[in-house]
Amino acid sequence: MRWRRVVLVGFMASGKTTVGAALARRLGWRLIDIDAELVAREGRSVQEIFAAEGEAAFRGLEARAVRDALDEREVVVVPGGGWAAAAEGRIHALPADTFTVWLRVSAEAAVARARASSVVRPLLAGTDPMTTASALLAEREPFYAPARLHLEAEEKSPDHLAVNIASQMQSSLPRS
Numbered sequence: 055m056r057w058r059r060v061v062l063v064g065f066m067a068s069g070k071t072t073v074g075a076a077l078a079r080r081l082g083w084r085l086i087d088i089d090a091e092l093v094a095r096e097g098r099s100v101q102e103i104f105a106a107e108g109e110a111a112f113r114g115l116e117a118r119a120v121r122d123a124l125d126e127r128e129v130v131v132v133p134g135g136g137w138a139a140a141a142e143g144r145i146h147a148l149p150a151d152t153f154t155v156w157l158r159v160s161a162e163a164a165v166a167r168a169r170a171s172s173v174v175r176p177l178l179a180g181t182d183p184m185t186t187a188s189a190l191l192a193e194r195e196p197f198y199a200p201a202r203l204h205l206e207a208e209e210k211s212p213d214h215l216a217v218n219i220a221s222q223m224q225s226s227l228p229r230s
């Protein structure tokens with residue numbers, strides 16, 4: 055059996071969308087960024103969905119979009135950082151031919167990157183994003199940890215990380 059898809063997990067602003075795009079280019083696979091998919095399906099931004107429907111409703115839409123994406127082959131699937139932590143065992147439940155990667159960053163780096171990025175992350179939009187990010191990261195790390203490959207994503211460029219992921223995929227096989 056060969057790897058049929060990749061799922062990238064990690065905290066908000068860890069670089070999933072950017073690295074996912076670089077990896078998809080490198081593999082010649084399709085990128086399915088779940089936030090982008092939801093924005094296209096809903097015709098409004100993630101921020102607007104959170105504001106109008108609340109986080110629980112967003113999680114429902116997100117879960118459905120990820121399920122749809124997992125039906126595809128030769129895709130790089132990039133859920134938002136909350137997907138893996140929104141229910142127990144999400145990474146364990148992925149199809150066996152899915153290569154999973156955790157992009158690790160500190161809360162400090164995530165907040166700095168989120169601040170510099172044009173995408174609004176409603177969960178970090180409060181008055182003290184650093185305190186929120188530290189608490190949320192600590193809560194979520196156990197959910198990201200079952201990913202097969204853990205990569206320190208703070209110091210390396212997106213292309214470097216994509217090359218690393220592609221090479222680890224080449225040198226390993228899914229359990230059959």
Ligand SMILES: Nc1ncnc2c1ncn2[C@@H]1O[C@H](COP(=O)(O)OP(=O)(O)O)[C@@H](O)[C@H]1O
Pocket residue numbers: 064065066067068069070071072073167168170171172173207208209210211212
């Ligand atoms: N490896 C990296 N090094 C430096 N900056 C990065 C890296 N990866 C992503 N970024 C920047 O950090 C911000 C968040 O990246 P993004 O890919 O949207 O993360 P995520 O999808 O995990 O929220 C963007 O402005 C992006 O350009």
Ligand SMILES: O=C(O)C1=C[C@@H](OP(=O)(O)O)[C@@H](O)[C@H](O)C1
Pocket residue numbers: 064065066067070071089100133134135136137174175176177
């Ligand atoms: O971690 C989260 O709960 C979220 C992460 C965001 O995506 P990124 O991880 O791409 O920033 C987006 O789905 C939404 O703002 C909620």
Ligand SMILES: [Mg+2]
Pocket residue numbers: 070071089133134
């Ligand atoms: Mg993203």
